[in-house]
Amino acid sequence: MYGFIWRHLPGPTAARAVLALVLLLAFVALLLFVVFPWVEPRLPFNDVTIDQ
Known part of the structure; x- marks a missing residue:
């Protein structure tokens, strides 16, 4: 993959x-500003199931 990119530059x-x-x-930058903010609300990390 990287060789393909390197040869075409x-x-x-x-x-x-x-x-x-x-x-x-x-x-x-695309990952940090577009992809991760879009995915973050869909991740279950804030769904805790500990009852008191």
């Missing part, structure tokens, strides 16, 4: 490394 090695880092940061 344009430019010399330094430019590929910078572009790969930018793609990684964009992916992490």
Whole structure:
């Protein structure tokens, strides 16, 4: 998978490394700001069943 991405990035090695880092940061930002906030209310971590 990573080899496929690396082969399809344009430019010399330094430019590929910078572009790969930018793609990684964009992916992490997508997860943090879109995916995780959408999933969080659907997770059962706040459903406690301890009675007093």
